[in-house]
Amino acid sequence: MVERSIALHQHTPALQLVDPRGLPVASILLHRSSIDHEPELRTSQASFDLASRPVSHWDPRLWADRAPANLSVIHSLGGRVLASDSVDAGWRVLLAGEAGQVVEAWDARGVVRRTQYDALLRPTEVFEDEHCVERLLYGGPDSTAYNQCGQLIRHDDPAGTRLDDAYGLSGSVIRQTRRFLHSANEPDWPASMAGRDVLLEPGDGATTCWHYNPLNETIRQIDAQGNVQLLDYTVAGQLKNSRLQLNCQAEQVLVSAIQYDAQQRVVSETAGNGVISTALYATEDGRLLALSARRADGLMLQDLLYDYDPVGNVIRIEDRAQSTAYNRNQRIDPVSAYGYDTLYQLIEATGRESAVVNHGPVFPGFQSPADPAQLANYTQTYRYDAGGNLQQLTHTGAQSHSRTLVTARYSNRSLPVINDHIPDEAEIAAAFDANGNLLALQAGQNLSWDRRNQLQQVRPVVRDDAADDSERYIYDASGQRLRKVRTTQAKTITHTADVRYLPGLEIRTDTATGETLHVVVAQAGRNNVRVLHWASGKPDALENDQTRYTVNDHLGSGTLELDAQGQLISQESYYPFGGTSWWAGRNAIEANYKTVRYSGKERDATGLYYYGMRYYAPWLQRWINPDPAGLEDGLNLYGMLRNNPLTFIDAAGEVAEIPKHIHYIWLGAAEPLMKHLGGIENTSVLNPDYQLTLHLHLDLRKGDETEIVAALRGRRNVHISDLREEEFFRKFQKTPSYEIYKDLYGDDPRHYSAASDVLRYSLINHYGGIYSDTDDMFKRGVRDTDFIPKPKRIFTMRPTDTPWNRDEIVINNNSFASPANNPVLSTLEKEIVDRYSVYRETGLGAVLSSTADVNDRMRIVSAVTGPRVFTEVLLKEGRGLSKLFSTMIDHHIKGKPLKNPKRYQAEAQKRMPLSNFINMGGSHSWK
Numbered sequence: 001m002v003e004r005s006i007a008l009h010q011h012t013p014a015l016q017l018v019d020p021r022g023l024p025v026a027s028i029l030l031h032r033s034s035i036d037h038e039p040e041l042r043t044s045q046a047s048f049d050l051a052s053r054p055v056s057h058w059d060p061r062l063w064a065d066r067a068p069a070n071l072s073v074i075h076s077l078g079g080r081v082l083a084s085d086s087v088d089a090g091w092r093v094l095l096a097g098e099a100g101q102v103v104e105a106w107d108a109r110g111v112v113r114r115t116q117y118d119a120l121l122r123p124t125e126v127f128e129d130e131h132c133v134e135r136l137l138y139g140g141p142d143s144t145a146y147n148q149c150g151q152l153i154r155h156d157d158p159a160g161t162r163l164d165d166a167y168g169l170s171g172s173v174i175r176q177t178r179r180f181l182h183s184a185n186e187p188d189w190p191a192s193m194a195g196r197d198v199l200l201e202p203g204d205g206a207t208t209c210w211h212y213n214p215l216n217e218t219i220r221q222i223d224a225q226g227n228v229q230l231l232d233y234t235v236a237g238q239l240k241n242s243r244l245q246l247n248c249q250a251e252q253v254l255v256s257a258i259q260y261d262a263q264q265r266v267v268s269e270t271a272g273n274g275v276i277s278t279a280l281y282a283t284e285d286g287r288l289l290a291l292s293a294r295r296a297d298g299l300m301l302q303d304l305l306y307d308y309d310p311v312g313n314v315i316r317i318e319d320r321a322q323s324t325a326y327n328r329n330q331r332i333d334p335v336s337a338y339g340y341d342t343l344y345q346l347i348e349a350t351g352r353e354s355a356v357v358n359h360g361p362v363f364p365g366f367q368s369p370a371d372p373a374q375l376a377n378y379t380q381t382y383r384y385d386a387g388g389n390l391q392q393l394t395h396t397g398a399q400s401h402s403r404t405l406v407t408a409r410y411s412n413r414s415l416p417v418i419n420d421h422i423p424d425e426a427e428i429a430a431a432f433d434a435n436g437n438l439l440a441l442q443a444g445q446n447l448s449w450d451r452r453n454q455l456q457q458v459r460p461v462v463r464d465d466a467a468d469d470s471e472r473y474i475y476d477a478s479g480q481r482l483r484k485v486r487t488t489q490a491k492t493i494t495h496t497a498d499v500r501y502l503p504g505l506e507i508r509t510d511t512a513t514g515e516t517l518h519v520v521v522a523q524a525g526r527n528n529v530r531v532l533h534w535a536s537g538k539p540d541a542l543e544n545d546q547t548r549y550t551v552n553d554h555l556g557s558g559t560l561e562l563d564a565q566g567q568l569i570s571q572e573s574y575y576p577f578g579g580t581s582w583w584a585g586r587n588a589i590e591a592n593y594k595t596v597r598y599s600g601k602e603r604d605a606t607g608l609y610y611y612g613m614r615y616y617a618p619w620l621q622r623w624i625n626p627d628p629a630g631l632e633d634g635l636n637l638y639g640m641l642r643n644n645p646l647t648f649i650d651a652a653g654e655v656a657e658i659p660k661h662i663h664y665i666w667l668g669a670a671e672p673l674m675k676h677l678g679g680i681e682n683t684s685v686l687n688p689d690y691q692l693t694l695h696l697h698l699d700l701r702k703g704d705e706t707e708i709v710a711a712l713r714g715r716r717n718v719h720i721s722d723l724r725e726e727e728f729f730r731k732f733q734k735t736p737s738y739e740i741y742k743d744l745y746g747d748d749p750r751h752y753s754a755a756s757d758v759l760r761y762s763l764i765n766h767y768g769g770i771y772s773d774t775d776d777m778f779k780r781g782v783r784d785t786d787f788i789p790k791p792k793r794i795f796t797m798r799p800t801d802t803p804w805n806r807d808e809i810v811i812n813n814n815s816f817a818s819p820a821n822n823p824v825l826s827t828l829e830k831e832i833v834d835r836y837s838v839y840r841e842t843g844l845g846a847v848l849s850s851t852a853d854v855n856d857r858m859r860i861v862s863a864v865t866g867p868r869v870f871t872e873v874l875l876k877e878g879r880g881l882s883k884l885f886s887t888m889i890d891h892h893i894k895g896k897p898l899k900n901p902k903r904y905q906a907e908a909q910k911r912m913p914l915s916n917f918i919n920m921g922g923s924h925s926w927k
Helices: 002-009 060-064 193-198 425-430 671-686 706-711 727-732 736-744 749-767 823-839 844-849 854-864 867-877 881-893 901-911
Strands: 015-018 024-031 040-048 054-058 071-075 081-086 090-096 102-107 112-117 123-128 131-138 152-157 160-167 173-180 206-212 218-222 228-233 239-245 251-260 266-271 276-281 288-294 300-308 314-319 325-327 330-332 335-340 346-354 375-384 390-396 401-407 414-416 446-449 455-461 469-475 481-490 493-502 505-510 515-524 527-536 546-552 558-562 568-574 580-585 615-617 661-668 691-698 718-722 769-772 800-802 805-810 815-818
Touching (some): 040 060, 054 060, 173 481, 206 493, 251 515, 325 375, 414 425, 661 749, 671 706, 671 718, 749 769, 749 815, 749 844, 805 867, 823 867, 881 901
Parallel strands (some): 661 691, 661 769
Antiparallel strands (some): 015 024, 040 054, 152 160, 218 228, 266 276, 288 300, 325 330, 335 346, 375 390, 401 414, 469 481, 527 546, 558 568
């Protein structure tokens, strides 16, 4: 397979064309799926305006037809994105206020969204088509008893009301109450709080509490039913064990004895049922080689072995815990194999499946117990168009079939061919709304969408003379699903099944069975645990408080469910794109309580998988509406994982990697930056696989970016961005940090270093990646092994003394690296806001301007926005970093010998790797 892959990829380079400004206007890939075929050119195009802003993008399919662009953008006179038009997602227009906040928005469905703000630019009301769908209330000066001052304390949203009753000293919520709406319909919140309370279900709501240690790590969670989850950590901040105490019951261990390798990956753990899970990684490239799960009595339950091609695509998976079966003159090995084209799209897959009919959204027949005579080999082949849309799936197996999809000429909207009927352009257009949302899952299964393009309702059965069967979904303000309500008709009776999603808990009720089920949801190391407690309506065949341990594969898909004794409850295998190929277990009633399956996501009765922001149809290998994140995953807004589902996974819940992105910031006049451009160019040469972005907030009275663009024209991986045009900056303007930035970004360039400090923390917390000052010099390229990902970790330079105080040792903030959405950076941002508060009345800029001595001025900057506050927050939040920092000072400053030099070097290398490849600059451009 590897040799075939190498031969297929020969003479298929990737090319990029740049214009005289150095902007990437075209990229050319060579595609083929067979060594017998000549490579086919796949050209993507982009166009830019005079200010070097991208305004149009074409994928290879639309460019070849000279069709409208996949995405076109119009900028306002101020440089912000005013309007966008997507062939997949429709058009959108935004109206921004003076501070960049979005005041009003319109879309292709005719939805008008209007947001109102208070004096601090915090949103207070959100209206959609003049219905008030959100109201937000913040704590005032009288809300200090529970640390609520300035915090959001009540949020009325489309699902009901969330009350943040108390905050901890770190700013984390420690008590939260959720009250649901009495009706499943969208609310129109009245202005009065009493009027809003009338719309809610009676009672006190569902309250969840959290306890944190001094490092702001969760050590206890008490859910709305009084069940307690307890987490213990090692001195290095790694999860050591997890326990659960059901309400009024004894504690039980969920996972213990977690062991980590040098890269902080879990390599071994013991579940509460005694099953030991292990993972083996390759030392040379870090790829996962094996996953196993062994019961306490030695029985191997799962033993997955992984093989890869040279670039890391999974080409073979074998489960040595499963035996070879023989059926219908076939040898059926527990092996799956995969082949890819030159664009790394999956084009062939082989494996095992149920021998009965199995395609579409339905499950294969359940086997109890597993029956080798009901297994068969299968082969699937996939063909895509130049836009990455599946055109044909051919399935060869016990029940052979094929699936053909037809894609619209000028978009990526697609429909399947059903009963040999090929949908035409008009039928495809009618099957989607103006924003690209699919309107029917299958014939008769109508879909409804809310104003935010979230799936609102599915009607699996439509009746002319009676109410329809339906499944309705309700979301909070962030777009996360909080409730699922299914109604079915049985003669004159309406049955309702209701699921409510709370932190660590699901409450499931069903009027048809009289069942009330509380599902306690807990993470147990690599795998997860669900405890089923029936308050009423328990099936006779099942025990109450049943603990179910899920064993996952490398994608997080639940392959095994085990009980508290390590006995098999159910076993499931998947096709590459998420359909279930076969499943078996000891009891069908018991197995049917499994809801979390492929990629660790919940599968609804419709066959759709809920991923958090949208829904995935595995039998179509597509999302059912466009990506709300835009072009983050490519120009095809319906595509699933770039058609490579064995290698890529949904990132939610995973330890974040450091993006291959280096960020620079420059404020003020353009001319002083020119002397640093050579260093930036050197960085781009040393890091050809990294994107470099120079974020500019120029004082246009002192020149624009023309000379900067000209100087960096030849560097294709360098992007020059007007900060004021970035979506990030518009969000930044709504934060308390922007008040500080606005104070410091003025006519005095001596304040720019402090303004840059405030900006860089928020910028990296938004994008992730490496921040570096423009005068810093890269000694070599960044290597994959430089960063060992770990939650909350910020990678830094080694400590240094400061020019303004030689006795002060700090971790400089000149260069650092972090994944996006790092809680430590969020804590740092909040700490800076707190320290700035003493200067709010006079303004920090005014104080600095009146401070004549440069060292005194830098001491203030360091303490409020710069290296000192950066160091103090990192030492407080980074478990184990304080000890390393003290050891460094004792050794390098005071000359004390090291007790354990090897351990010291390893820890310093792990936490402070940037000193290995960056030399700190000393220009002090803004002093």
